[in-house]
Amino acid sequence: MTGIFLAAVLYSGVQAHAAAPPVVPVVPLLIGDTLDEQGKPRPMPAVKRKVLDAVAQELGVTFEPRTYPWARAERYALDGVGLVFGLPKTADRLRALHYSDTASHNSLWLVTRSDATFPFSRLEDLRGKTVGTVRGYSYGEDFDKARGTLFRTDEDISSRGTRLTRLMLKRVDVVLLFQPDGLTAKDLEDDLRTFMAPRLPAIGTAANAGFSVLPKPLTTDSGQFFAIARSKDDGIIDRINAALARIRKREEDARRQRPPN
Structure with a gap:
């Protein structure tokens, strides 16, 4: 009898072990x-x-x-x-x-103050500008080669709010922002308006313009x-x-x- 009971316990233990969910790495x-x-x-x-x-x-x-x-x-x-x-x-x-x-795919858009837009179709159009970027991030070899010669970069933490605030305060001329493919410049403008609305009062009188997304991205179909x-x-x-x-x-x-x- 004891042997039958022990066998049953061992069997139930094996079944319970077998039924346990697999460990996900x-x-x-x-x-x-x-x-x-x-x-x-x-x-x-x-x-x-x-x-x-x-x-x-x-x-x-x-x-x-x-x-x-x-x-x-x-x-x-x-x-x-x-x-x-x-x-x-x-x-x-x-x-x-x-x-x-x-x-996944992204497009790299250029955001300016609405009262300080400029024509953009190639890197040369950034000549003399100060571009707001994320510290330590590469935006492609052509862009990296042009840093400090064609234009200067203002590197900051990876905070969209911080970089857009610096744009509103005219510390930079343009900010680079990645957005998933399929979103238009108008979509991004709408998102930025909503995102920055609660932050604008703290900026004060410098927040006297809106945000404009230039029609042509710096890069399209930027892979991740x-x-x-x-x-x-x-x-x-x-x-x-x-x-x-x-x-x-x-x-x-x-x-x-x-x-x-």
């Missing part, structure tokens, strides 16, 4: 921080969270975002600390890091990628690429199945 993910005017972290933008959640679900993992100023996130990535997301490609980085296919040090890539980038391909296929299938308007 946690993958640290280096990301540049997004801050408010006090330098405190802001929630991750919904568009970025959607991309990361979709890829994590395909991979069967949970991403654990670890946010740092961009210069530090880049250094950690180059040192092989872990996977990084959102670090733009440059020739030096491509030699050190293995990049994924494009995970995952990357990892080449010496640390155990196949994760190939798995991410396969996941991105499956996500794109589902999205394309869903678009084809939608009834026409």
Whole structure:
């Protein structure tokens, strides 16, 4: 009898163990921080969270975002600390890091005061301007080469509110802002008007103009990628690429199945 009872207990224990949910691997993910005017972290933008959640679900993992100023996130990535997301490609980085296919797309818009717009179609049109940028972030090799020669940059924390306040105070002539593809200059102007409305009273009399988004972005279809040090890539980038391909296929299938308007 005792043997039968012991066997039953062992069997039930095996069943309980077998029924336990699988452990989901946690993958640290280096990301540049997004801050408010006090330098405190802001929630991750919904568009970025959607991309990361979709890829994590395909991979069967949970991403654990670890946010740092961009210069530090880049250094950690180059040192092989872990996977990084959102670090733009440059020739030096491509030699050190293995990049994924494009995970999402952004456009880089130029924002001015509404009373100080100017024609823009190429980098040369920024000659003599002061451009508000995020400290430690690269906006592409052509832009980086022109820093300090064609125009000067005013680097600040990754706080949209802080940089737009400096624009309103005329400390800079133009601010660079990324927005997901599909949003127009008018969409961004509307977003900025809503975002800055509660901040304008504190700016005072300098807040005597609105915000204008120049019609032509500095760059369009600016990709966002995952990357990892080449010496640390155990196949994760190939798995991410396969996941991105499956996500794109589902999205394309869903678009084809939608009834026409």
